[in-house]
Amino acid sequence: MIHFCTIGFTRSGAVRRLSAALAVFLLMGWWAPFVDTAASAATQLADPAGILQGESKGRAYQTWPHEKSDLEPDPAIRFGRLASGFRYVLMENNRPADRVSVHLYIGAGSLNETDAQQGIAHFLEHMLFNGSTHFPPGELVRYFQSIGMQFGNDANAHTGFDETVYDIILPTGDEESLKKGLLVVRDYAMGALLLEEEVKRESGVILSEMRSRDSVSYRTFKASLAFELGDHLISRRLPIGKAEIIKNADRALLKQFYDAWYRPDNMVLVLVGNFSTPMAERLIRTQFSDFAPRASAPAAPVLGTINHTGLKIFHHHEPEAGGTTVSLEVIRPLVTVPDSLALQRRELVAEMGDQIVQNRLDDRLKAPESPFTSAAVGSGSYLNRIRYAEISADSAADRWEQTLAVLEQTLRQARLHGFSETELARVKKDTLKMLENKVREAATRNSTALARGIVRDLSDDRVILSPLQEKEALAPMIHDITLAEVHQAFKENWPDDHRLVLVSGDADLKTISQKAPETLIRDAFLASASTVVHRPEVEAVGAFPYLPMPEDTGSIVSREVVDDLGITRIRFANGIRVNLKHTDYKTNEVLANLIFGQGQSAEPGGLPGLSLLAEATMDESGLGQMGSNELAQALAGKSTYVDFRITETHFNLFGETVSGEVELLFQLIYANLTDPGFREDALALARERLRREYGAFSRSIEGMMRIEGLRFLAGGDNRFGMPSLEQIQAVQLDDIRGWIAPRLNRAPLELSVVGDFDENQVIELARRYLAALPPRDQHVEEPVSDLPRLPSGTVKRIDVDTQIPKAMVVAAWQTEDFWDINRTRRLSVLADVFSERLRQRIREKLGASYSPYAFNRASRAYAGYGVFQAYINVAPEQTDTVLAEVNAIAGDLARNGITADELARAVDPILTSIKELRQTNGYWLNSVMTGSERHPQQLEWARSFQSDYAAVTTGELALLAATYLTDERSAAIIIQPMQKSGS
Incomplete structure (x- = not known):
C-alpha cells in the first residue's frame, strides 16, 4: 500500500546544502517539514576532552520539558500521561474550522537501528500502511479517502535520525471522526501485521524510492556528512538505509525493531484542532489504556x-x-x-x-x-x-x-x-x-x-x-x-x-x-x-518613504458591493480598479496583488528567458533611489514587503503586510510604480543565478524536463522551458526596461486586497496613492497570436549527461484552456482518478516508481491550450514498459470510464480541501479577485466551487476521458541517462 513518506535528513552544518538536497528528494511534494529549531551555540556546555561519548536516549523523554524548567508551558495545552508511559498533548484550535491535526511521535529513527537493521526504521514506517489489525493490506488508503481525506496531504509520515512521525489531518473534529482517526493511530502503535508477502512487495517500492532520491545533492550530502561526523553514528545511519538490507528484509527483522521501539513510553500523541478536549481525552484513554510494551526496552546505541x-x-x-x-x-x-x-x-x-x-x-x-x-x-x-x-x-x-x-x-x-x-x-x-x-x-x-x-x-x-x-x-x-x-x-x-x-x-x-x-x-x-581586516564602515540608513505624498486624491466613479461574497469593487476616474475583501481568516494578515499587462504570454519572441531575468532583476533592483539593501535597512522593524512577479497572464506587484502597516504597503506600491529600479548589478546577479541553475538542470533528469520537456509539450514555444546559456547572456537591461517600464507607466491597473484591514482606510489610501496617478491607457494589448500546441503523435527522447541511474517518463494529452470552468474542474477530478490508478498499477503492482502522479494544466493565457500529464520516475531499463502501462491506463479510462467508488474517493477529499481552502486569504486573492476585471466570471466560480465539484458524475468523466485520453491527442517524453561509449 502506498504512502508518501519522507525521510528527514536534517543535520548539523551545511544547512543550505541540506536544503538543496531536500528540494531534490521531495520533488513530488507531500512533505511536512520538521526542521530542528536552532538552539544556541552560546550554551555554556563543555566536554573537556572534546569528545562526545553519548548514548541516544530515545527521544520521547519521560518528563515533559516544562517539568524541569523555570518556564511555564502554554496554558491552552493539556498534557496527559497514561500509566504505561504513553503521553498525549491536546490543544483546541479552530483554524481551519472543523479539522483536527493528529500526529503520533515515536522517539526512534535510524540511529536506533543496529548494523543489521539499516533502513528498517523507514521500512517499518512504510509497512504500517500495508496492513494492520483493523485495516487489511490495500484498505488504509481507501479508508482515508472514504472519510474525505486526501492521501499524501492529509495522511503522511516521515522517518528521521531519531524520530518517526505519523500525520493524519482529520476532516472534522466530532466524536465519530476522532474515533476513526485514533483507530488508525492505535494500529500504527500496536497493530502492525507485517505480512511476509507485503514485506517482499514493499521492498521493491523502497528501492524505487532510494533510486528516486539519488541526486548530486544527496551524494554531496553523504560525502560531507562523513567528513564532518565521520566517527559519529549519524554518518553511518542515513534513514534510507542500505539496499542489500532492504532487499533481504523479512517480517522478523521488522518486528524486532517494531516491538523494541514502538512502545508506549517512547511515544507522544499530539492533537490540535476543532474538538472537545474532555471528549478527546476520554477517547485516547479508551484506545490506548491496554497498550503495553511487547518487548523489553533495548539498550540505547552509542552515538x-x-x-x-x-x-x-x-x-x-x-x-x-x-x-x-x-x-x-x-x-x-x-x-x-x-x-x-x-x-x-x-x-x-x-x-x-x-x-x-x-x-x-x-x-x-x-x-x-x-x-x-x-x-x-x-x-x-x-x-x-x-x-x-x-x-x-x-x-x-x-x-x-x-x-x-x-x-x-x-x-x-x-x-x-x-x-x-x-x-x-x-x-x-x-x-x-x-x-x-x-x-x-x-x-x-x-x-x-x-x-x-x-x-x-x-x-x-x-x-x-x-x-x-x-x-x-x-x-x-x-x-x-x-x-x-x-x-x-x-x-x-x-x-x-x-x-x-x-x-x-x-x-x-x-x-x-x-x-x-x-x-x-x-x-x-x-x-x-593573513590579510588584515578592518572594522566595517557604518553607512547612514536612508528613510522611507522618500517620495512626497501625492497632493491630490482621485475620485470614485463606481462602487459595487457583492454581498454574498463580501467583496467591494471600486473604479476610479483614472481607470484603476480596486477589489477589497475583509476577512478574519488570519488576524493581522493583509495580502495584495496589483496586476497589469499580459505577462509572460506577451514576451517578445526574439528574447527567450526575458521573463525569468526580468522578474529576478526587478526584485533585486529595489527602487530607483533606494537599492534593495538600503530599503531593507530603512524598513527595519517592519513587516511589509512588495515583490515583482511575472505570470503567464500578467505582471504583478505582490504585497504582504500587517494590519498596522497598510499605508506602508501603499507607499511601497506607489514607489514601485513611479520610481522602479533597473540596476545592472541586479541583472548580473540574476543572470549568474540562472546560469548556475541551468548548469545543474542540464545534468539532471528532472532538470531536463524543466529545460526541454516543457518546451516540447508546448510545440517548441520559447515561452516554455528554460533558455540556453547564450540566450541568458543575450538579455540586456535595456530589454527589461523596454518591456516592463511602458506597461508599468501606462497599462490599466487592478489592485486586489484581502485580509484583516479597515475597508474605509484602504479606500482612502487607494484614492491617495493610486487614484491620483495619471489616467491609464485602456487600450488592451493585442491577443497572443502564436499559440502553443502539444505535438501529438510524437515521443521525444532526451538523453542526459548524468551518472545518476534513473529516468523519467512523461505521458501527455492535449486538452483545452482554463475558461470552461465546468470542464476544467472535471479534468482535475479525472487527473486524481488517473493518479490513483498509477499508484495501484505502477507502484503497487509493478513496484516501478515511488510516487507517480497525474494532473491537468489548463492555460489561462493561451486559447485552446491545456495538457493532461502523468509523471513517473523509473529505472532507465523500465521506461518503455512503464509508458506502455500508462497508455494502457489512459486507454482503459477512455473505453470504460470510471467507477462510482473511484469517483467518490477522488471527489470527497477535494470537497474537504475546498472547505479549508475557502478559509484562506490566498484563495480569495489569487483565484477570485485578481483578474476579475478581465474575467468577471471568477466571482461566479467562487459561488459554485463546492457544489460543482460535488455534482461531478461518472458519465461526465467518462466522456472527458473518451474525448481527450486518446492516441490522436497523446505525446510522450522519455528522459534517461546518456549511453556512454563502451557501456
Missing part, C-alpha cells in the same frame, strides 16, 4: 565521537552540480541542559549575532562583482548532541577562491571587531516586530502548523510557549542586550580550536594544479587569513 582540532579541509567534486558551494564550519559536541529562561536569552543573543553577519553577507551579495550568488550564516544544535556554526556561499566553479576569501574575512572581521549599534538596533527592531506579530496572529494560527511546532519542541526537549509568553519573556531581554554580549556570543560560536573548510560541487580542483585539492584549499584559506 560515537566528535573531536575536531586544527584546520581540516574537504573537497568533493560533482561535475553535475551546476555550481560550487564553499563553507566554513565549526562542529563540536553538545551536552544538553534543560530549557530555561537563561538558555532562551543565550540563544537569542547568538541569533542576533548571526543575523547581523547575514545582513552583511546580503549587502556584499549586491555589491559589484560579488563572487557568490547566495550566502548564509547560522549556528545552533542538532539532535541535542551536536553544536555547530556555519557560514557558506554558492558561486561559479572558477570563483570558489574569491568566495572563500570573502567568507573567511567576513567571519574574522565579526570576531575581531564585533558589531555596531546601528546593526544591533536593526536586528532588535526586526525581532521585536516578529514577536509582536506572533501575538497578534495567535488567535488564527493553523492547527497543523501548531501541531508540528509542538512535535518539534518535544523532540528538542523545549518548553512549548504561547506567543504571548514568548513576547513577555523575550521582549524585555531584547532591550537589555548589549553589543558586548552579542560579540561574545558570536566568538563563542566560532572558537579558534578548529575550522572545517569545505568546497563541493563542480569545481574540479584536481585539474587546475599539480597540487592536491586539499592543499589548494588550505593555501587559499591561509592566504586570506
